[in-house]
Amino acid sequence: MLHVEASRKGSSLTLSFRNEGAAGAVLHVYDRLHLSRIPRRYTVEAGRSLMDHWEIAGDGSYDLWVSGPNGFVRGFSGNVDGPEIDFALAYRSAERSIELQLANRNEKPTSLSLESKVYGPFAARKVELSAHGTASLRWDVSTSGNWYDLTLLAGQGFVRRFAGRLETGKNGISDPMMGVTEATITRQ
Numbered sequence: 001m002l003h004v005e006a007s008r009k010g011s012s013l014t015l016s017f018r019n020e021g022a023a024g025a026v027l028h029v030y031d032r033l034h035l036s037r038i039p040r041r042y043t044v045e046a047g048r049s050l051m052d053h054w055e056i057a058g059d060g061s062y063d064l065w066v067s068g069p070n071g072f073v074r075g076f077s078g079n080v081d082g083p084e085i086d087f088a089l090a091y092r093s094a095e096r097s098i099e100l101q102l103a104n105r106n107e108k109p110t111s112l113s114l115e116s117k118v119y120g121p122f123a124a125r126k127v128e129l130s131a132h133g134t135a136s137l138r139w140d141v142s143t144s145g146n147w148y149d150l151t152l153l154a155g156q157g158f159v160r161r162f163a164g165r166l167e168t169g170k171n172g173i174s175d176p177m178m179g180v181t182e183a184t185i186t187r188q
Helices: 182-187
Strands: 002-009 012-019 025-031 040-044 049-055 061-067 073-079 085-092 097-104 110-116 123-129 134-140 147-153 159-165
Touching: 002 025, 002 061, 002 073, 002 085, 012 025, 012 040, 012 061, 040 049, 085 159, 097 110, 097 123, 097 147, 110 134, 123 134
Parallel strands: none
Antiparallel strands: 002 012, 012 049, 025 040, 025 061, 061 073, 073 159, 085 097, 097 134, 110 123, 110 147, 147 159
16 A cells, blocks of 8 residues: 655655555656656655655745556645645555544644545535644545545645545455546536
């Protein structure tokens, strides 16, 4: 199972890559504010981890897009003036759910919203994190063939996106939303 987490301190963003699987994986990172730049590519060996840093320049905005095998996607966007929220996504294969663990590194409370707009049931969950508080949210993926696509939102353009498939070691189904447009989802 793959993990990519982002942590911002001041004007530096650090991505941490971890591969808990039995085979190596290649991940591509695109800077969506500078698409003319060549994407950074990482090969993460089985059972290994690595980190890389981005300096946030210009107006303080950042927007990184990570793609990997089997529909694995992570998105990290925001601004240096925005909240500093740490997160980790844990896979709960036995329960066919994922768990998002959140930590507020700010001196004041932060309101967050976790949304599912791709796989039903379509929902949004609100979370209030106290100053330096923590919380965790579980999301059932059993009704979507273990596929998930969640977006975490907070103030100042802070957006984190988590998409992929929870691996259980059993045969699964292809992405049921493959090829479906946003307009189709909106009409449902």
